[in-house]
Amino acid sequence: MVVGDFDPDESEQTHSNKPAPPSTLKPDVDKIVNDPFVSIHKSTEPEANNPPKAVRSASPSDSAKLMRERSIRTNRRLRFIECLRKDDINIAELRKLAWAGTPSTLRPVVWPLLLGYLPLAAPARSATLTRKREEYRSLVELAFKKERQGLDQQIWHQIEIDVPRTRPGTRLWMQEHTQRSLERILYVWAIRHPASGYVQGINDLVTPFFQVFLSAYIDSDPEQFDAALLPENVRDAVEADSFWCLSRLLDGIQDNYIATQPGIQRSVKRMAELVARIDAPLYAHLESESVEFMQFAFRWMNCLLMREISVQNTIRMWDTYLAEGTDAFSQFHLYVCSAFLVKWSEKLRKMDFQGIIMFLQSPPTQDWDDHEIEMLLSEAFVLNSIWHNAQSHFGAK
């Protein structure tokens, strides 16, 4: 029997002794709060201040490739900016661009546009933002006006337990300010949606929004940001925008979180049917080992794969999901999950019940970057176009 030792590398990852990297706030945050498009109207030159981590130390032979990649990125960015600068944004064009990935500095405006939170027509934007943030503030006031005793105890209790264990070990999420924001977002959402209330895992879904919106105001890594540095109006804006965008995302998948979670049951069932068609040997092997899809895919649906891949991976994935429309979080997602499973087919077919479950519980995605996610999305796209309109095939055993 093997008794696991403590892996020194692993513990260092979560509790690093290294000093936290500096947190830098942008100089013009007050302008950005009122008009998130400020940077887009301003910038003509490609992003210079946000070097991707891959550029760190390239050997000379890599530099040509890097140059090429950079110029592709620059071009894409310019096309985005051109699209976003129009007074009335063409949503179809924006969706098309965003499907292939949104530059990180543009996400804070592209995501809300795709979700319909930010109006496509430029003149309406500032007023809408002000109104929605004001509305959120009154929702919070209403929800918390009677102090603790006035809260729905069951919902509050679960949120209180889960907030400190959201993204454990990540600086941003271990801070008081961020945790209070998360608590408010989750609680207000839960009491406005009594059919589901708060369900564990929804906390995970807030984090990509929060980090993306925060990134609009800072020049350093959101995950390492010292939230105490945020001016109150900025924090309120990030929180309110996260709340509304989360709400829109969840509108499309509320079935996942109501009693007996029928949305998940349906997705898992359809995923099993799909895998039976696209990878019959794997399906047969899982069946012969008595592995049920529910045993591993439940979590994939419930947390949208966020427990299996990094937040960075998730953010890239959501560029595409949001470009597809909020339906993607239930429909397209099941094709992504199927592609994700089939990806390991060869390995899985050599494993027994225990091996399969253990493997799928923590698949080896630690080193994944955008490239792997984009492969997965393309495979899902192909599956989707082949099978989505062929649903009569499903279940016709």
Next chain:
Amino acid sequence: MAEGSNYDYLFKVVLIGDSGVGKSNLLSRFTRNEFNLDSKSTIGVEFATRTINVDGKTVKAQIWDTAGQERYRAITSAYYRGAVGALLVYDIAKHATYANVTRWLKELRDHADANIVIMLVGNKSDLKHLRAVPTEEAKTFATENELSFIETSALDASNVESAFQTILTDIYRIVSSKTLEQSSDPIKAPTSDTIPVAIDSAAPASGSKCC
């Protein structure tokens, strides 16, 4: 995962109890000797195994760790079927989690096999200064309800090994004596010296319930 596939007995055990009482840490302490102060919440069900020795026999425990939140009950209760043991965990520092033990017992009565072996586990015994559930009270409750009882700390590892060892031994004693008694039972008739207890029956059963 590196454990061999040779074992004499395979027992399916579930970990149940309120959210945040430390079920996942009990499991990781037992199977990997790890403890994580801020571990993420369990979504649905998670799985781990460990093989131990009982009376000279190799016993493999397949342990299903369940999410504590009520909403997941429909999913998690499917895993009760075929389980031969249950660790019903509460937090000694949070009385509400102990008060809910009755509800969890009812869950087991409704969904698990009638002769499932249940152990009541008061976890977080390291939090002495915050104790809200007296040991004697829980012990009495356990006796009245014919449960075994132990207090553990996944954090400082005390009694974790012992909790699992005890329940697996109890199960082993029951199962091995039953095998002798009921050797005429066509379903349980031992064909070899390996007796996989109820694992195979558990999996398909929940699948058919899925809609």
